[in-house]
Amino acid sequence: MTTPSQTVGPFFPQALVGKDGPLVVPLGTPGAVWIRGRVFDGADQPVPGVLIESWQTEGFGRTLTDAQGAWALHTVKAPYVVLSIAASGLLDRLVARVHFEEPQLAGVDPDRLHTLVARATDDGYAFDIHLQGPHETVFFAV
Amino acid sequence: MSLRWPPYKSTLLRAPLREPVPLPHNDLHWAVFGDRPVGELEHDLTRGHDGEPLGERIIVHGTVTDATGKPLPHTLVEVWQANSAGRYAHAADRHPAPLDPNFSGVGRCMTNADGEYRFVTIRPGAYPWRNHENAWRPAHIHFSLFGRAFSQRLITQMYFPGDPLFEKDPILMWVPDEAARSRLVAQFDLSATEPEWALAYRFDIVLGATPMEQPS
Ligand SMILES: [Fe+2]
Numbered sequence: 001m002t003t004p005s006q007t008v009g010p011f012f013p014q015a016l017v018g019k020d021g022p023l024v025v026p027l028g029t030p031g032a033v034w035i036r037g038r039v040f041d042g043a044d045q046p047v048p049g050v051l052i053e054s055w056q057t058e059g060f061g062r063t064l065t066d067a068q069g070a071w072a073l074h075t076v077k078a079p080y081v082v083l084s085i086a087a088s089g090l091l092d093r094l095v096a097r098v099h100f101e102e103p104q105l106a107g108v109d110p111d112r113l114h115t116l117v118a119r120a121t122d123d124g125y126a127f128d129i130h131l132q133g134p135h136e137t138v139f140f141a142v
Numbered sequence: 143m144s145l146r147w148p149p150y151k152s153t154l155l156r157a158p159l160r161e162p163v164p165l166p167h168n169d170l171h172w173a174v175f176g177d178r179p180v181g182e183l184e185h186d187l188t189r190g191h192d193g194e195p196l197g198e199r200i201i202v203h204g205t206v207t208d209a210t211g212k213p214l215p216h217t218l219v220e221v222w223q224a225n226s227a228g229r230y231a232h233a234a235d236r237h238p239a240p241l242d243p244n245f246s247g248v249g250r251c252m253t254n255a256d257g258e259y260r261f262v263t264i265r266p267g268a269y270p271w272r273n274h275e276n277a278w279r280p281a282h283i284h285f286s287l288f289g290r291a292f293s294q295r296l297i298t299q300m301y302f303p304g305d306p307l308f309e310k311d312p313i314l315m316w317v318p319d320e321a322a323r324s325r326l327v328a329q330f331d332l333s334a335t336e337p338e339w340a341l342a343y344r345f346d347i348v349l350g351a352t353p354m355e356q357p358s
Contacts, residue, residue, distance in 0.1 A: 002209055002348045003325050004317045006299040007150075009284060011232040013222045013248045016286070018178070042155040049234060055292050086297050089152030091145050091316050093297060095165060107163045131156050141162035142293045142350075 005093070008086040012051050017062050024054060024061035024075035032076050033124030035098060038069040039085075042132030046070070050087040052129075054098075056080075080116075085129065095140040098127045112138050149312035151273050180218070185251035187221075187263040188244075195245035197226025197264035201334055201342040206257045206287060208294070209351040213257025219347075220286040221261055223247045228267030228281075237269050262340065268307060280307035280314065287347060294349040301327045302343065 025032050035054075039047040046069025054061040054073050061073040075081060077100055085094040099116045108116070115137045118125035129137050145157035183189050188199060202221075206214045224230050224247060227239040231246050245264065253259045266281050282299040289295065301314065308314055308323075317323045325348070334342035 001322065001325065002350055003296060003298055004322050005297060006284075006316075006326065007313055008286075008297045009299075010234050011222065011224075011230040012284075013232065013246075015246070015248045016220055016222065016250070042159075045155075047156065051297075053295075082292065084292075084295060087156060089150070089156035091143070091147060091150070091153065091157075091313070093295065094158065095162070105163075132159055136158055136160055139158050139160075139162045140165040142165050 005091060007088055007091050008051050008093075010049050010088040012049065012064060012086075014064065017051075017064055021062040022071075022073050024056070024059040024073060027074065029076065032074055034072050034074050034121075035081065035118060035125045035127055036070070036072040036121070037127040037129060039065050039071070039087075039129045040069060040131065040133070041089075044133060047087060047089075047131065050085060053084040053086075055082040055084065083129075090131075094131075095142055096129060096137050097140065098125070100125065108138055112136075143316065143318065147312065147316050149274075150316060180250050180252050184249055185259075185261050187223075187247060187249045187261065189262075190246070191244040193244045195225065195242050195264050197242075197245075197267075199262070199340040200265050201260065201262055201336065201340050202283065202300070202328065202345060203258065203260040203331075203334055203342065204328075204344050204346040206253050206259060206289075206347045206349065208289070208349050213253075214289055214294075214349065215253055215255045215257050217253050217257075217290065218288045219251055219253060219259045221249045221263070221283050223263065223283045224266040224269055224281075226264050226267050228269035239267070239269070265302070268305075273312065278307055278310070280305040280311050285345075285347065287349060289349040293351075296347070296349055298347075299326060300343075300345045303327055303330055 039050045048067050050065040052071050056078045063071045065071045081098040083096040098118050102117050118127040147153045225242040225245045229239040251259050268278050268281050270278050282301050285298050287296045328343035328345040331342045331344040
């Protein structure tokens with residue numbers, strides 16, 4: 001039997017994120033983009049201290065949301081980027097995907113597909129995460 | 143298990159209310175974190191400062207396996223914890239207990255060829271939180287593991303045997319069956335103690351199944 005998950009809690013250390021944690025690819029990498037977003041709870045309040053990790057074949061990124069619930073990762077575009085989301089108040093991690101155009105995904109309510117799609121910005125893309133509410137992000141079971 | 147768990151208040155506005163969608167299988171093979179080299183002393187949380195931290199020095203060790211019992215060698219294990227007074231060296235921790243200038247409470251190590259890890263640290267203190275009237279977390283060490291694949295990523299907490307706070311802790315009690323909860327409780331391990339120096343606890347960790355190698 002596997003070891004159960006427990007919440008990451010509110011005190012994940014910045015030392016484990018590291019200065020380069022958010023850099024999936026180094027600054028200056030040709031074609032690299034920033035994916036920036038905020039995390040909101042069911043009352044539409046920002047959630048600080050959320051540990052967000054990104055997984056794609058090009059590498060791994062890690063960042064914590066700030067007091068405004070804001071996060072950023074520096075990476076290169078892929079068909080999509082998988083995010084693992086852990087926070088105080090989450091007893092297990094959540095899994096989301098950042099797509100750059102609207103995907104065809106069996107099993108996802110077409111009315112919710114837009115929650116998977118990042119919006120183009122000046123230096124990359126914006127991708128907000130809504131843990132609950134009318135815009136609740138589509139999360140995936142692993 | 144539902145992530146919405148009313149005894150743990152902050153789940154109420156944070157746990158998603160819709161069912162998660164099964165993730166396509168090919169996501170499970172992706173690159174795994176762990177390329178930042180781990181320093182030789184990072185497994186020893188009592189080092190790296192001018193002096194020694196206060197508290198009871200302990201060894202925490204165990205084996206990391208997958209669900210079939212196969213050891214997982216060379217995989218990253220991260221830990222963080224409160225000091226012996228129950229205070230984290232973290233800006234968000236407002237508990238009025240003393241910080242220890244000789245304790246940061248953060249460690250890393252890689253499992254060896256047999257899937258074994260070992261940390262040296264001090265026993266953390268219990269600490270209060272505002273979840274309910276007179277709420278205290280049982281003493282615990284936070285663990286983060288990567289395993290071999292995205293599906294094996296685990297963030298959890300290790301507890302100490304016999305803690306009277308277990309039954310009152312909604313985070314531990316979220317795990318519904320006692321056998322599963324017991325897998326979060328380390329065992330006192332006399333055989334791993336170091337005489338005249340440190341007591342020891344064993345905490346074995348079982349991650350999900352290792353996915354089959356992707357056919358190339
Ligand atoms: Fe904690």
